[in-house]
Each structure stands twice: as C-alpha cells, then as structure tokens.
Amino acid sequence: MDNPCFISVVLPVYNEAARINAVMASILQQRSPGGLFSFDNLEVIMVDNNSTDNSVALITAFAAQHPQLRVHLLHEAVQGVSSARKKGMDFASQRAGARDEASGYPRKHYILSADADCTVDDLWIDELVSTMIAQQGDLGTCNYYYETADFHERPRLYSEIEKTLRCRHASFSLFGGFPDGKGFAVEKQLYDKVGGIEIFCQLKNGEFVEHLSDDWDFGIKVIAAGGKPVYAPHSRVQINSRRVDNLLHEVIEGVAYGHNGTIIMKDVRPALAALTPFTDVTPEQAQQAWDYSIKDYVPKNLVLPVLLNPSLLRDNTAVIDFFTPAVAEQMYARIHCIMQEMSVTDFLPIHSYKTPAFRLYFEFHHALFAALRRAVGEDIGAPPPLPACFARVAEEDFSRFVWYYCEDRESGEAHNYFANGGVF
Numbered sequence: 017m018d019n020p021c022f023i024s025v026v027l028p029v030y031n032e033a034a035r036i037n038a039v040m041a042s043i044l045q046q047r048s049p050g051g052l053f054s055f056d057n058l059e060v061i062m063v064d065n066n067s068t069d070n071s072v073a074l075i076t077a078f079a080a081q082h083p084q085l086r087v088h089l090l091h092e093a094v095q096g097v098s099s100a101r102k103k104g105m106d107f108a109s110q111r112a113g114a115r116d117e118a119s120g121y122p123r124k125h126y127i128l129s130a131d132a133d134c135t136v137d138d139l140w141i142d143e144l145v146s147t148m149i150a151q152q153g154d155l156g157t158c159n160y161y162y163e164t165a166d167f168h169e170r171p172r173l174y175s176e177i178e179k180t181l182r183c184r185h186a187s188f189s190l191f192g193g194f195p196d197g198k199g200f201a202v203e204k205q206l207y208d209k210v211g212g213i214e215i216f217c218q219l220k221n222g223e224f225v226e227h228l229s230d231d232w233d234f235g236i237k238v239i240a241a242g243g244k245p246v247y248a249p250h251s252r253v254q255i256n257s258r259r260v261d262n263l264l265h266e267v268i269e270g271v272a273y274g275h276n277g278t279i280i281m282k283d284v285r286p287a288l289a290a291l292t293p294f295t296d297v298t299p300e301q302a303q304q305a306w307d308y309s310i311k312d313y314v315p316k317n318l319v320l321p322v323l324l325n326p327s328l329l330r331d332n333t334a335v336i337d338f339f340t341p342a343v344a345e346q347m348y349a350r351i352h353c354i355m356q357e358m359s360v361t362d363f364l365p366i367h368s369y370k371t372p373a374f375r376l377y378f379e380f381h382h383a384l385f386a387a388l389r390r391a392v393g394e395d396i397g398a399p400p401p402l403p404a405c406f407a408r409v410a411e412e413d414f415s416r417f418v419w420y421y422c423e424d425r426e427s428g429e430a431h432n433y434f435a436n437g438g439v440f
Contacts, residue, residue, distance in 0.1 A: 025060045032071050064100075090103055098228070126203055130199045153245065154238060160196070170295070172297050176440070187318055189249065206241065214237070264297070270435035323351060323372055378418040
C-alpha cells in the first residue's frame with residue numbers, strides 16, 4: 017500500500033509466438049529508479065484473440081517461469097485488436113474498482129496498452145506514468161522508434177520513416193498527442209468516464225469488420241471529456257518493422273491498412289516462402305511513401321488538436337508561435353465558420369472530424385507545411401500535389417470544391433488521398 021498508484025499493462029495477442037517471449041521479457045525488465053512501482057503494484061493482462069499458433073502456451077510458460085510478474089490471461093472471441101484491447105482494459109478497470117473497494121484505500125490506477133509485437137524500453141512504464149503524475153495528465157503517449165539496424169540495407173526508406181517520426185515528436189511535444197495502439201496510458205477514472213474503448217464497425221466484402229481506429233477515437237473521447245493529454249518522450253517503444261518489411265508496396269501506395277475508407281488490421285506475416293531479401297526503395301517510391309505518410313499525419317496531428325480545442329489558437333503561446341499569429345487567427349475563424357456550416361457543436365467521433373480536418377488541410381496546406389519546416393527542418397519540403405481534380409477549379413471556388421471533395425462518401429477518393437490509416 018506504500019505505492020502511490022497501481023499499473024495494469026494490457027497486451028492484445030494474435031499469433032505472436034515468434035515475438036511474445038521477447039515482448040513479455042521487456043515488461044519483466046521494467047525499472048523504476050524512483051520507486052514508482054514494483055511487482056507488488058504492477059500486473060500484465062494478456063488478451064488472446066483466437067491465436068492458432070502456440071502463443072497461449074508460451075504466455076503460460078513464461079508466467080510460470082516468472083511468478084513475480086502477475087500475469088492474467090484472457091480470451092476474446094470477437095476477432096479484432098480493438099475488441100481484444102477493450103476486453104483487457106475493461107478487465108483492468110473492473111479489478112481496480114474491486115481492489116479499491118476491498119482495501120478501502122483508493123489509489124490512482126493507470127491502464128497502459130501496447131502491441132504484442134513491439135518491445136518496450138526498460139523505463140517505458142516509469143517515464144510514461146511519472147510524466148502523467150508530474151503533469152497531472154489523464155492520457156499519456158510515448159515515443160516510438162525503429163531499430164536502425166533493421167534498415168541498414170534500406171537507408172532511403174529509413175530516411176522517410178525518420179522524417180515522419182520527427183514530425184510526430186514535434187506535434188506530440190506541442191499538443192500532448194493521441195494514443196496509438198503501439199503504446200499509451202490512461203488514468204482509470206477518465207477511462208470509466210468516457211465509457212472505455214468504443215468499437216466501430218464497417219463493411220468489407222459484405223461482412224462487418226472492426227474499424228482500426230479504437231485508439232485514436234478513444235483519445236478524442238478522453239480529450240473531449242476534459243482529459244489532459246501529455247507526452248513522455250523518454251518512454252520509448254520499439255516498433256516491429258514487419259509492416260514495411262512485408263507490405264512494402266502497399267505502404268508505398270498508401271493502402272497498407274485498407275482502401276476506399278475501409279481501415280482494418282491486416283496480417284503482416286507472410287508465409288516463409290514469400291520472404292525475399294530486402295532492397296531499398298527507389299527515389300520515386302521514397303517520395304510516394306513520404307507523401308502518403310505526411311498526408312496521413314498532418315490532418316490527425318496538426319489539425320485535429322485545434323479542431324477539438326480551438327481556444328489553443330488564441331490562448332496557447334506555443335501553438336500560436338508554431339502556426340504564426342496570423343495563421344492561428346485565420347484557422348480559429350475558419351474552424352468556427354465550418355462548425356456553423358456543418359451544424360455541429362463538436363468534432364468528437366472519428367467520422368465527424370474527418371471531413372473538417374481534411375477541409376482545413378487543403379485550405380491551409382501551405383501554412384501547415386511552413387510550420388513543419390520551421391519546427392522540424394527544411395527537408396520536410398512542400399505539400400504533396402493536390403488531387404488532379406483541383407487543377408480545373410478556379411481559385412475563388414477552391415474552398416467550395418474542397419467541401420465537395422471531402423464530403424464525397426461514394427468514391428472514397430478523399431480517404432485514399434490521405435493514405436487511409438497511416439504509413440509508418
């Protein structure tokens with residue numbers, strides 16, 4: 017009871033036999049130099065999502081070999097990382113409530129989640145939770161990186177990835193960021209207040225499938241409910257490179273997570289026979305990969321934070337300086353104009369914010385990229401080319417046709433232009 021908090025780490029698992037021991041070992045090796053946590057106030061919740069390999073057996077064996085690490089193994093029958101994450105985080109919240117009631121000693125409870133194919137640095141938990149405590153944050157985001165040795169044969173590809181991560185660090189430092197399934201944390205009371213993870217579904221080939229947006233949607237809900245997002249740059253997660261290893265052409269083409277608005281988790285583990293030696297991308301492919309990556313990044317990370325909280329554009333000096341006072345004032349006015357046009361009071365659900373975020377991207381794309389170049393470096397360059405359909409649109413009609421383009425739900429062109437779920 018001497019510990020100031022309790023920490024639950026949730027890991028959704030699907031066929032991770034090749035990685036699960038390394039991932040669990042990275043949790044076992046967590047350190048807390050200041051005594052924030054120990055094995056007494058830490059638990060790990062593994063949620064098996066219908067694995068067909070021996071992931072469950074490996075988890076059970078690891079837990080038996082390391083009894084000091086409190087491991088709970090759950091099963092989620094509904095296929096999808098969103099459902100698996102929700103199962104584990106709901107379980108953590110329920111246990112927290114029961115534990116506090118039984119002890120009569122309520123403590124802050126932080127629920128962390130990470131992907132079961134990513135390893136975490138040994139200060140991942142300590143840096144993330146201590147930053148949330150120090151800054152009174154309700155939602156914590158961490159820093160991501162790839163192992164550079166995995167790209168020694170592909171320096172051109174790695175250069176584009178590294179630019180994206182630099183941009184992410186800049187915007188998360190400015191706004192606090194949004195959770196990504198690769199690693200984030202939430203304070204339990206805010207988790208309960210917003211109703212936890214919400215599952216969205218979509219149609220694919222005539223069947224309902226989970227929309228791969230639970231992490232971002234959850235962040236929107238927490239921030240909209242008054243939760244404070246904070247960024248812990250020294251809390252680091254090593255991203256598994258297998259998506260760019262095995263789906264490289266889909267990454268370059270901006271369809272790694274779907275097409276025409278359908279955004280789903282794909283199995284990125286090909287059959288062994290499909291593995292080929294790594295080769296670097298061409299300069300043209302590198303440019304295309306960067307274009308899709310940055311088009312996905314900007315609406316989510318530069319536009320969405322001010323859509324959720326327009327007052328930042330008038331009250332936050334760092335945000336105003338990032339955009340410049342003139343652009344910040346123009347964006348503030350335009351956001352409220354769009355709100356009135358669309359007859360909405362907020363941009364909270366994912367499908368409410370997409371259209372206004374895309375519209376503001378097009379209307380302010382030069383100013384947004386100028387801000388990025390100032391903050392991150394001149395190599396960020398100019399905005400990617402606009403869709404060809406705008407070449408025939410008169411300048412005075414540009415905003416009107418941007419609205420038509422972003423509102424289009426039938427062709428899916430706007431979703432495809434913005435890379436449909438990310439690249440790197």
